[in-house]
Amino acid sequence: MSVLAGEVDVAYPQQPHVPTVLLLDVSKSMQGEPIAAMSQGFLTFLQETARDPLAAKRVDLAVVTFGGAVTVAHSFAPVGAYSAMAFAAKGRTPMGEAIELGMRMLEERKAQYRSEGTDYYRPWLFLITDGEPTDMAPGDETWNRVTGALQLGIRDRRFAFFAVGTGDANMETLEAICGPENPPLRLRGMAFRELFFWLSCSQRQVSASHVGEQVAPPLPAPGAWADIS
Numbered sequence: 001m002s003v004l005a006g007e008v009d010v011a012y013p014q015q016p017h018v019p020t021v022l023l024l025d026v027s028k029s030m031q032g033e034p035i036a037a038m039s040q041g042f043l044t045f046l047q048e049t050a051r052d053p054l055a056a057k058r059v060d061l062a063v064v065t066f067g068g069a070v071t072v073a074h075s076f077a078p079v080g081a082y083s084a085m086a087f088a089a090k091g092r093t094p095m096g097e098a099i100e101l102g103m104r105m106l107e108e109r110k111a112q113y114r115s116e117g118t119d120y121y122r123p124w125l126f127l128i129t130d131g132e133p134t135d136m137a138p139g140d141e142t143w144n145r146v147t148g149a150l151q152l153g154i155r156d157r158r159f160a161f162f163a164v165g166t167g168d169a170n171m172e173t174l175e176a177i178c179g180p181e182n183p184p185l186r187l188r189g190m191a192f193r194e195l196f197f198w199l200s201c202s203q204r205q206v207s208a209s210h211v212g213e214q215v216a217p218p219l220p221a222p223g224a225w226a227d228i229s
Contacts, residue, residue: 016058020060022126025095059207061076093132127161127163129166147179187226195226
């Protein structure tokens, strides 16, 4: 069954779209300051991106949370149509299921664009976690399926994948998930606002380009908000 079943039609179909899925870890270990800082950073992303008239229409955003269960917290919509979201921390970390859902959502959204004649940029899949997956482990069947599909999608340019580890995130496991050509970043402290500001700048840069143009988001400046793992 389609994960986008019953969804409204693509808004602003005459505009090219940047389909983006945020995969946000809301597991129990994110309780307190981390979940509050991530919620505030997400609000910064919405506000900064929506200030750009093109990006407000072209950044087609969906939010998937994983903590205990994997949930589509918000289906695809123009970023300019979003309002603030409060995240609650609970449960374990079903990261593998979340990644699979995000990839499937992007493929189905691209099919919707094609059916409506809407151009689109290379999709983005953006993961933030403070732990490691509890629904898969290196070498097991789920791990091989998820990481194989993810790394193939990256190599075939079906989407761009970014992973950010916060707090006590297992960076070695994140590196293995991402693959050697696509290393994760480690967040400095609670710099969620700076992270989401960078994400907004990157999305605005892409949405202002021409479809098919190769626009690589710049890595954060040394000491800004992250380190390369």
